[in-house]
Amino acid sequence: MGTNAYSRRRFLQSMTLAGGALALGACGGGSGSGKGGTLTYWNQFFPTSSSTDKSLKRDDFWVIQSAKRFADANGINVVVTDLPGDDSAFTKFRTAGVARNGPDVASLWSGAYTFGLKSYITPLDKYVDGAYRSTLTGWEVGTEGLVAGKGTLYGIPPANDGIAAVYFDSRVLDRAGAKVSEDTVLEWDQWLEVLRRIKATGVTPLALGNGDYTLFSLFYWIAQVTGGETGLRDLGDGTRKFNDPALQAVVRQWLQLVPYALPNPSTMDDPVAQVGAGKAAVVVQGPWAIAGLRDVLGQNVLMTRLPNINATAPIRDSGIGGPGGDFVVTSYSKHKDEAAAFIKHLTSKTEQLDRIKNHPHEDVKFPNLTGVDLASLFTDPLLVRQAEWVNQKFVFYADNIWPTDLVNEIYAQAQLIWAGKKTPEAFLSALDDKRDSIVKNGSK
Amino acid sequence: MTETVTAGQRVAPGTTPVRRARSRRRRRDTLIGLLSVLPALVLVAALMWYPLVTTVYHGFTDWDGVVTKWVGLDNYRQLFGDGDIWQYLRTNLVFFLSIPVILVISLVVAVLLHEQTPGARFFRSVYYLPCMLSVAVVGLLMRSMFAPDGMANRSLSAVGLGGLATDWLAYTVTSFLVLILAFYWQTLGQGALIFLAGLSAMPSSVVEAAQVDGAGWWRRLFRIVLPMQTPAISYFLVTNTAYVFVGLFSLIFTVTRGGPGSTTVPLDYEIYLSAFQSGDLGYASAVSVVLLVLVSIIAWLQVRNFDLYSRQGGR
Numbered sequence: 001m002g003t004n005a006y007s008r009r010r011f012l013q014s015m016t017l018a019g020g021a022l023a024l025g026a027c028g029g030g031s032g033s034g035k036g037g038t039l040t041y042w043n044q045f046f047p048t049s050s051s052t053d054k055s056l057k058r059d060d061f062w063v064i065q066s067a068k069r070f071a072d073a074n075g076i077n078v079v080v081t082d083l084p085g086d087d088s089a090f091t092k093f094r095t096a097g098v099a100r101n102g103p104d105v106a107s108l109w110s111g112a113y114t115f116g117l118k119s120y121i122t123p124l125d126k127y128v129d130g131a132y133r134s135t136l137t138g139w140e141v142g143t144e145g146l147v148a149g150k151g152t153l154y155g156i157p158p159a160n161d162g163i164a165a166v167y168f169d170s171r172v173l174d175r176a177g178a179k180v181s182e183d184t185v186l187e188w189d190q191w192l193e194v195l196r197r198i199k200a201t202g203v204t205p206l207a208l209g210n211g212d213y214t215l216f217s218l219f220y221w222i223a224q225v226t227g228g229e230t231g232l233r234d235l236g237d238g239t240r241k242f243n244d245p246a247l248q249a250v251v252r253q254w255l256q257l258v259p260y261a262l263p264n265p266s267t268m269d270d271p272v273a274q275v276g277a278g279k280a281a282v283v284v285q286g287p288w289a290i291a292g293l294r295d296v297l298g299q300n301v302l303m304t305r306l307p308n309i310n311a312t313a314p315i316r317d318s319g320i321g322g323p324g325g326d327f328v329v330t331s332y333s334k335h336k337d338e339a340a341a342f343i344k345h346l347t348s349k350t351e352q353l354d355r356i357k358n359h360p361h362e363d364v365k366f367p368n369l370t371g372v373d374l375a376s377l378f379t380d381p382l383l384v385r386q387a388e389w390v391n392q393k394f395v396f397y398a399d400n401i402w403p404t405d406l407v408n409e410i411y412a413q414a415q416l417i418w419a420g421k422k423t424p425e426a427f428l429s430a431l432d433d434k435r436d437s438i439v440k441n442g443s444k
Numbered sequence: 445m446t447e448t449v450t451a452g453q454r455v456a457p458g459t460t461p462v463r464r465a466r467s468r469r470r471r472r473d474t475l476i477g478l479l480s481v482l483p484a485l486v487l488v489a490a491l492m493w494y495p496l497v498t499t500v501y502h503g504f505t506d507w508d509g510v511v512t513k514w515v516g517l518d519n520y521r522q523l524f525g526d527g528d529i530w531q532y533l534r535t536n537l538v539f540f541l542s543i544p545v546i547l548v549i550s551l552v553v554a555v556l557l558h559e560q561t562p563g564a565r566f567f568r569s570v571y572y573l574p575c576m577l578s579v580a581v582v583g584l585l586m587r588s589m590f591a592p593d594g595m596a597n598r599s600l601s602a603v604g605l606g607g608l609a610t611d612w613l614a615y616t617v618t619s620f621l622v623l624i625l626a627f628y629w630q631t632l633g634q635g636a637l638i639f640l641a642g643l644s645a646m647p648s649s650v651v652e653a654a655q656v657d658g659a660g661w662w663r664r665l666f667r668i669v670l671p672m673q674t675p676a677i678s679y680f681l682v683t684n685t686a687y688v689f690v691g692l693f694s695l696i697f698t699v700t701r702g703g704p705g706s707t708t709v710p711l712d713y714e715i716y717l718s719a720f721q722s723g724d725l726g727y728a729s730a731v732s733v734v735l736l737v738l739v740s741i742i743a744w745l746q747v748r749n750f751d752l753y754s755r756q757g758g759r
Contacts, residue, residue, distance in 0.1 A: 087721070090720075090721070091720040091721065094509065094720055094723055095720060097509055097510070098509035098510070098725070116723060117723070119508045119509060119510040119511060120509070120510065262592065263592040263611040263614065264591075264592050264611045264613060264614045266614075266703060266704070267587070267591060267592075267613055267614075279593075331510075404721070404722070405721075405722050408717075408721060408722075412702070412703060412704075412705045412706050413705055415614065415703050415704035415705055416704050416705040416707075418614075419611070419614040419615055419704055421615070421616075421704070421705075437522075437526060441518075441522055441724075441727075
């Protein structure tokens with residue numbers, strides 16, 4: 001046997017060392033030193049990559065930096081994992097909940113979406129004191145019953161989305177000779193006239209995605225005639241019928257948009273790209289679309305509130321939006337105290353302001369801090385205006401108020417009526433049937 | 445090792461040392477046999493029987509993954525009471541009715557390949573490619589091809605048939621056309637392979653004898669070749685029938701997501717929707733049990749078919 005022979009003892013020693021190194025490496029995968037264990041956060045709201053600027057690394061994004069700051073300050077490892085931005089995130093969260101192998105903290109869509117998952121979520125009331133409550137707005141969206149302080153708290157809002165609005169390519173408006181002012185809200189006939197003029201220039205006016213033609217527009221117009229959130233709640237619990245003359249009229253008006261829109265909104269992935277490609281001139285979206293619109297249209301963007309459905313609606317000149325998401329702590333987390341502390345860290349004034357001031361490349365989410373002049377945080381006139389709207393009264397997302405199954409049914413039925421396969425009466429009647437079935441089977 | 449019986453030792457009637465040894469060996473063989481299959485039994489029990497039994501149980505409960513409440517037949521009443529199951533089964537049925545067409549196409553392709561028609565060598569190397577793509581890839585390709593500004597509409601416009609361009613996934617009929625096209629595209633390779641194997645296994649002497657007797661190409665095809673492919677045809681039919689009941693999820697999920705409306709939702713996709721979108725795992729379990737019963741019937745038909753053919757000597 002030569003001197004270089006590898007004895008069994010040496011081999012075992014090497015393997016032990018290698019295994020130890022691997023184990024240490026695995027522990028060090030997240031942010032921080034990890035002395036106090038590992039906290040897992042499933043992130044759905046805050047970007048960790050950019051589709052337009054590939055030079056940005058994951059560490060350049062606010063949520064990663066913020067998690068690292070928390071980890072360093074508390075001696076705990078924080079692992080940030082991205083959840084899909086659509087409703088498949090709920091599938092992942094739900095299956096993880098059944099298997100009890102999900103995260104400690106997750107960001108979910110607020111309201112009914114969160115309450116539908118409450119079997120897997122820890123009530124947060126005992127982690128939240130009056131002092132902390134007074135620093136944030138929007139507590140109602142994570143409180144069962146949607147009234148702040150009057151139900152169990154399941155989620156803490158991380159930000160405010162702003163409200164849905166109409167964005168025009170102002171060059172097309174000029175070519176069409178259509179007069180639209182940022183300061184006034186279009187009445188329905190004026191809105192149709194603008195669309196007609198744009199279409200006459202040879203450009204399809206509207207590029208609408210799946211949410212755009214329903215939750216950001218139709219749902220708002222339904223809320224306008226039913227009296228806002230109270231009316232939406234009545235529709236959701238069966239106190240009020242969908243299929244009534246007022247809502248039939250709303251749906252008929254909504255269908256007047258079909259000839260002015262690119263086909264099949266339910267499968268359109270990127271309406272802003274359609275505007276950028278010159279295939280359309282108008283989108284209906286929240287303020288998160290502003291960055292993309294600036295990329296493709298530069299300064300040629302004109303933003304207005306959603307048009308009014310009619311002159312007699314109890315809600316007028318408003319909008320739909322709000323804190324569409326919340327942070328939750330899972331019921332099976334072994335680090336509930338640390339998880340709650342992490343949420344407080346992410347929602348703190350320092351962190352929220354850092355997100356706005358030092359991360360302008362990220363899609364905007366307005367801080368939900370009390371006592372902060374939001375408009376002063378922005379320089380883009382569109383964001384300044386949106387920040388002003390956030391401080392005014394608007395309707396909370398209908399899809400966060402209604403049962404999730406009802407919302408899914410509306411999405412499904414909307415495809416049929418938009419394609420001319422259903423009448424408004426049949427559409428609304430199908431929604432009543434679904435809602436009644438949910439109410440009936442909900443108490444099974 | 446041998447055993448001896450000494451004087452005074454009692455021997456049970458009918459028990460000899462050789463027999464005892466044989467019995468011990470048999471017991472040992474049985475034990476070894478049982479220990480050998482034990483891992484497989486444990487795995488089958490843990491991965492198949494346990495989920496199956498709990499699914500049947502949860503079909504009678506209101507279960508959200510954490511809390512379970514016994515509700516008796518409520519889930520089944522809901523499933524059959526609101527009539528949705530017939531709509532889901534309609535989707536399965538549309539696929540089922542489309543199977544004979546792909547069977548004929550696969551047979552034609554296999555015969556052309558077997559007969560070495562011009563281009564057969566090239567086609568032989570590519571026909572199986574779609575089978576190697578995952579359904580998700582095929583689905584996403586279909587979705588982008590049949591988008592309003594996708595390749596299908598652009599191609600129609602390019603050849604002067606712009607009037608036929610449509611919003612394919614916005615209408616039930618055209619959505620089914622797209623889905624069935626994807627199904628055919630994926631199945632053609634598998635079908636052609638099955639029939640090509642059947643044709644290759646066919647004794648050439650039979651065909652040659654028919655040729656000598658003056659049978660033309662068509663007559664040989666319909667009177668000799670196709671009848672001899674009956675087992676392959678049967679296999680193709682039963683496997684694809686099972687597929688259209690339990691295997692459509694990925695195709696539907698990637699192409700139409702059950703739309704427009706819920707007109708292209710099959711039974712297995714409904715299980716996903718109710719379990720993971722609505723969180724009604726009890727109801728989803730009930731739908732799963734109904735699907736299990738359906739597929740069991742299909743499997744029984746499959747076994748019965750094969751038994752029948754084997755009793756008839758494979759004819």
